[in-house]
Amino acid sequence: MTALLAPGLASAFSFDDVAKLAAESSKKKYEAPQSNLPDELKALKYAGYQEVRYRDDRLHWNEANTRYKLSFYHQGMHFDVPVKINEVDAKGVHEIPFNPDDFTYGSLKLDQAALKNLGFAGFKVLYPVNSEKKPNDELTTFLGASYFRVIGKNHIYGLSARGLAIDTALPSGEEFPRFTQFWIEKPGAEDRNLVIYALLDSRRATGAYRFTIKPEDDTVVDVKSQIYLREKVDRLGVAPLTSMYLYGSNQPWPTPNYRPELHDSDGLAMHTGNDEWIWRPLNNPKKLAVSAFGAENPKGFGLLQRARSFSRYEDLDDRYEKRPSLWIEPQGDWGKGSVQLVEIPTGDETNDNIVAFWVPDQQPNPGEPLNVDYRMTWTIKEANTHKTPLAWVQQTRRSREEVKGPDLIRRWDGSIAYIIDFVGPSLKDLPADKQVQAQFWADANAEVMEVNVRPNEVTQGRRLTVRVKVKDPAKPVEMRASLTDGQTPLTETWTYRIPVNETQPK
Structure with missing residues (x-):
């Protein structure tokens, strides 16, 4: 050329x-x-x-x-x-x-x-x-x-990076x-x-x-x-990352497989300009899903592989526990924009179906330069991507909750439970009887049935359980949760989308 x-x-x-x-x-x-x-x-x-x-x-x-x-x-x-x-x-x-x-x-x-x-x-x-x-x-x-x-x-x-993404997941087609x-x-x-x-x-x-x-x-x-x-362009994706998520502890595979989980990355992490740390577990949705997290001058984001135990995968050939996380650390001011997450349905582990990137609110005019500098850290160490004393989400697990009826027969009441294990410095030295508050929010498409937090003596952290009913399965549900000691944050913010039609049938 x-x-x-x-x-x-x-x-x-x-x-x-x-x-x-x-x-x-x-x-x-x-x-x-x-x-x-x-x-x-x-x-x-x-x-x-x-x-x-x-x-x-x-x-x-x-x-x-x-x-x-x-x-x-x-x-x-x-x-x-x-x-x-x-x-x-x-x-x-x-x-x-x-x-x-x-x-x-x-x-x-x-x-x-x-x-x-x-x-x-x-x-x-x-x-x-x-x-x-x-x-x-x-x-x-x-x-x-x-x-x-x-x-x-x-x-x-494992995951890949790209120079630039243009119009990812738009009906017009990606360039x-x-x-x-x-x-x-x-x-x-x-x-x-x-x-x-x-x-x-x-x-x-x-x-x-x-x-x-x-x-x-x-x-x-x-x-x-x-x-x-x-x-x-309609969607300018800066510092794009591409990965694969087929299934995991928050979204089990519907057919039996000896591998409990199968993914190159299991979540999107963000450190916002106002110093909030956010964790969003990934999904393999039934329909294309795009999530946007608005921010000004973000301090970092990345697709991470937090599940580092071989037992989470049991795959002697592909060794998913060794796939690196990739953390993007902006250099200089990036201004206003959003970290966007694209989740694409797939039934095959050979397809990369997860994309994340930064979308600036203001594009340069044709002929004007857009200068974007950043540091990439390819790592298998959580400490290199989570540089804060706040505890982080070690795992998110999903369950179809059953309740006992009047006749003591266990019946499914239509609810879904999520078990979130938080671990890290801010929780490790807390006494087991120390009261920790759960801050939980769900949108109007969810009926909240249960929110409770308890010590996890195995991890020396805390386990949060939330149980919700999805009112309209044709619509997603957005949720957010964190743990605090009064007004003092103890953990990053867990944010999650229950995909469309994820409710299990009765």
């Missing part, structure tokens, strides 16, 4: 150079990328695409004095448009050439002549994440549209911006951080991005971005 920067500019290569390209591109008519992929590669299924692998003996920087190496993805399946990938070093800016000899093709029978003029679909960064004895662990991968994933020590790939070009700074022998620049393009938006990746036990990524609109 855009010519490479002249080698003479390499010594001064910076984010500003990419931002200039994005600004110039936003003033031009959008040109949709053209696929150059042969039909035999387009027709590949997932198993076939997995046979195409970059050779370990051809890893980029294999012979360089650096802890990092690069591997590349071949075009195939729906990855049918090439991405230009450049290296920035002391000598200048150089495009990393595509060479089919760098790949193995397994049992696939392909026309070698048709492969010569292809390009890369994306790339992955290798680094000794878990041990110096394993120098080629995957640290991050950029593949497809503007999607990327990152892990830290003892993590397994998927894509990274069209990357520049990767070659790190030195002592460099622990890696810097990647990216140029984003779509029909209605362009953008410049800088990712500074800092791998430790958990991995921190500092993101600097400058976004331009060619025209206004």
Whole structure:
């Protein structure tokens, strides 16, 4: 799409150079990328695409004095448009050439002549994440549209991040911006951080991005971005996160499965500008659901995996307890807007059906920059996403409540109970006989049957039980709850939506 920067500019290569390209591109008519992929590669299924692998003996920087190496993805399946990938070093800016000899093709029978003029679909960064004895662990991968994933020590790939989301879950259909070009700074022998620049393009938006990746036990990524609109959009999603939630303790699966829960993330966490901490357990709804949480200058939000015990999943292959949480920490003032959560029905764990992002109230005018900087923390430690002494929600469990009738036969009265376990510093040292108040609210579509809180001697926290009847199953129910000591908050705010038609039949 855009010519490479002249080698003479390499010594001064910076984010500003990419931002200039994005600004110039936003003033031009959008040109949709053209696929150059042969039909035999387009027709590949997932198993076939997995046979195409970059050779370990051809890893980029294999012979360089650096802890990092690069591997590349071949075009195939729906990855049918090439991405230009450049290296920035002391000598200048150089495009990393595509060479089919760098790949193995397994049992696939392909026309070698048709492969010569292809390009890369994306790339992955290798680094000794878990041990110096394993120098080629995957640290991050950029593949497809503007999607990327990152892990830290003892993590397994789970949720994804994106550069930008446009019109997600709107009837008009979603627009998927894509990274069209990357520049990767070659790190030195002592460099622990890696810097990647990216140029984003779509029909209605362009953008410049800088990712500074800092791998430790958990991995921190500092993101600097400058976004331009060619025209206004209906829903501009900044710092978007994408995950999977099939079922969990708050929404059991209707058919027997040996895995008690199955999800990459189990909730949306938020730290608002007025210092409220909010937790919203995820759902797999029967109908598309969009929730918006208004805020001004949010301090953080993210999709988290709080269930960290193997027994919550019992899956020896996919190890969902090792999937990272992703916390977004805005840098600077983001102004007024909302954190929005999109929940999409799915019956399959291979579908990402959860999306969360920030939507600013004010979009930039076409041609004007929107500067959005933030820090991403990919972690499996609750303390890295919940930086407050307030207790947090350890789990939310759902039950169909039964009551005893006059004849002592247990009957279902149509109510649903939610059991919320709060744990954390503010509750741990409270005496068991200390009275704690439950603050609970439900909208007009719920009849509140029960609210009680009791000590949980197992977790050294408190267990809140709420029981409600849904008046109209065709409408959702919104609820909020927290625990206090008089006027003093003890916990984050649990907020939950009972999805449409979730009431169990009699």
